[in-house]
Amino acid sequence: MTARKPSLTFIGGTGDLGSGLAWRFAMAGYPVIIGSRAADKAEAAAAEMSKGGILSVQGMSNADAAQAGDIVFMTVPFANHEGTLASIREGVQEKIFVDSTVPLMPPKVTRVQLPASGCVAKQTQDFLGENVRVVSAFQNVAAAHLQNEEAHLGDCDVLVTGNDVEARDTVVRLASEIGFKAWHAGPIENSAVAEALTSVLIFLNKRYGIAGAGIHVTGTPTKDI
Template sequence: MRELKKVGILGTGSMGKGLAVAFAEAGNTVCLGSREADKGKKIAELLSHCKITGGSNQDAAEQSEYVVLAMRYQKDHPVLGELKPLLADKVIIDISNPIIDVGGDIEPLWRISASESIAGELEHSKVIGAFKNTFASTLSSPYFDQMKSHVLVVGDDQQAKNEFIQMVNFMPFEALDAGPLRMARVLEGMSAMMYSFAQQASYRNKIGIRLLN
């Protein structure tokens, strides 16, 4: 029998809200966190799903087994420092892509990936990189000609990665093991390419990845 999970999401932007609904639709309990508890509660109410509650980032971290970082990445993020004790021994899902627009060319911001940097900050957590190549618009409209897009998942803890892949496969996506955490560098580079494609009119509202064999 499938064990449903408790998922905390730190961040109430389009990706945070989209992932909250996607995880809840798959049967998981979701707490949507914000820097201000009232804002988290208000947005959760607007999403109007029985499996989604809202609160502070601390509430979301404290109540959950899996914590999704749906915040804009920055090195030494103050939220991670504040919540570090609460995130110990939990599975942390980093979805961020630190990229920069250089004269119209979009490229990764760091030589090391955001996921690796976060793992260095949260040394007692199990950090996974996932949903880096998934746009918010794809969360609400995931099918491409009746095909699911792929979610590429990276991480060094194989058990945590396998369990998360199973969770994603109950969503309208198909997850693939893309290797160790250092492969997040490749995923973030792919996202820079995808953002460049997204700037073209024909790709603007719908773009995803599917590997074919």
């Protein structure tokens, strides 16, 4: 007997990163819910992604999508971060909430500009409250790689941070199911690395002509975890 797979909601799931993740998880057999500010836009994206119902994908408004999913991911531009959080705050109570927001401030996207509080994910945890288990992950993933079925996702390790170890572990396992090497990277404050790294990766892409730079953690683990 296999346990039912949890349903996964992607707030901002019509964007490049959100739709890429949603598609990968739908392909891995998870029931997926796409959220968008406009429900009709989410429904249209879901209908296209489901390929005529072969994959389990629904579309809803962000608020409804947050209520409906067992685990909720958020992938929205930094400018929409606060407003979107307010709209889904109620729906994510008691859940694992995965924030992938990167504090990019156009036009200087190659310059690190972390919030004065340290990092966005910490702000998210403070805003949503202690009953939400906030996990930070997927900031450094090239959306183009996610959307390309041929791309090898092992080329960019995922740093997973958060204060709840069990919730972090769930996200580490989810990431590995779609092909990422994911690492427990410490408490929510450590999200600063992944959030800042995106600007450096964009800089590297431009300076060296790399199509989607990422990182690997080097060194040999000696502990079973």
